Amino acid sequence: xxxxxxxxxxxxxxxWWGCELxxxxxxxxxxxVFDRTxxxxxxxxxxxxxxxxxxxxxxxxxxxxxFTTISDKDLxxxxxxxxxxxxxxxxxxVERDADIKRFTIQVQRALDSFRDASTCGHSxxxxxxxxxxxxLAALKADNKYLVVYSDLYEAxxxxxxxxxxxxxxxxxxxxxxxxxxxxxxxxxxxxxxALWLLYEPKSFADNNAFMQxxxxxxxxxxxxxxxxxxxxxxxxx
Numbered sequence: 127x128x129x130x131x132x133x134x135x136x137x138x139x140x141x142w143w144g145c146e147l148x149x150x151x152x153x154x155x156x157x158x159v160f161d162r163t164x165x166x167x168x169x170x171x172x173x174x175x176x177x178x179x180x181x182x183x184x185x186x187x188x189x190x191x192x193f194t195t196i197s198d199k200d201l202x203x204x205x206x207x208x209x210x211x212x213x214x215x216x217x218x219x220v221e222r223d224a225d226i227k228r229f230t231i232q233v234q235r236a237l238d239s240f241r242d243a244s245t246c247g248h249s250x251x252x253x254x255x256x257x258x259x260x261x262l263a264a265l266k267a268d269n270k271y272l273v274v275y276s277d278l279y280e281a282x283x284x285x286x287x288x289x290x291x292x293x294x295x296x297x298x299x300x301x302x303x304x305x306x307x308x309x310x311x312x313x314x315x316x317x318x319x320a321l322w323l324l325y326e327p328k329s330f331a332d333n334n335a336f337m338q339x340x341x342x343x344x345x346x347x348x349x350x351x352x353x354x355x356x357x358x359x360x361x362x363x
Contacts, residue, residue: 153187153211154179155267157258160240161196161276163249167326168358169241170275172234178362181230185222186214189229190267193236196254196276198246205239207232248281252307255321255343259352263316272352273322273360277332278339284310287339300342308346317351326358 158175160166179189188211195202209229212222255274262270279287285306286292296303323340327333337356344354355363 153189153267154269154271155190155192155262155265156269156271156273157192157194157262159194159196159254159258159272159274159276160243161249161251161274162243162246163196163198163279164275164277164325166241166275167328168324170237170360172230172237174359174361175233175237175273176230178360181209181226185219185226186212186217188212191233191236192258193240194254194258195240195243196249196251196274198248198250200250200253202254205236207236249276249279250282251276251278251280253282253311256308256311256313259316259319259321259347260314262319263314270319271322272319273324275324277325277327277336278323278343279335280307280339282310293335296338296342300338300345304342304346313347313350315351316347319347319351320353320355321347322355322357322360324357324359 158170175191176189179187181187187209189209191207193205193207207229209225255272258272262272281288285303287296292303321343323343325336325340327336340356344356347354
C-alpha cells in the first residue's frame, strides 16, 4: 500500500511539474534586428509587429521579444520585452488586459528608441543575423521568428559587398560568398526558425542589388532548415 501511495504521489508531482513547465514557456520568441547603416523606409509599428498574434482574442499566449541592431560592432545592445504566458482558467482577465497594455507600450518605446538611434558607417550583417538565428534555434518555443530590417549589404573585416568584384561574385557565384560569410560564424541547425528579410528598395537598381543578396541568404539559411521570407513588412503567411 505504501508503495502504491508513493507512486501516486510521484505521478501527481510529475503532472504538476509538467503543467508548470508548459505554462512557463513562451509561445513565441521573436528577435527584431535593425540595420543602423540603412534608412528604413517602412519602419514597423507596434500594430504591424503584434497584429499577427491577435492578442485581442488570444490574450494568454506568451511573447518574448528581443530588439537589437546591426552596426559596425559584433556585439550590440539588446532590449528584451516579455509578455508572460498565463493559464486562462486561473488568470484574472482585467489584470491580463493591463499586462497586454503595458506590453504594447513597452514595445512602442523600444521601437521609438531604435528608430532614433545614431547611424554608423558600415555594418557587420551576417554575423549579427547568424548569431540571432543560432540563439533562436537553441530555444524551446512553439514559434521562433527572426525579423531583419536591412539591405543586407555587408562591410566587415573579411568581405565587403560594396566592392565591385564582390558584387560580381554575388551575381555569378553566390555560394562562394555565402561560404565565406559562414566561415566567420558557422550557422547551427535552424529548423523551426522563420526568417524575414525586410527592405523597401529606393529604385529598380536598388531592388536588384537587394534581391541578389537576399536570395543568397535565403538559400544559405534554408539549407540549414530555416524558413525564409523576403518582403517589405513583417506578416505571418
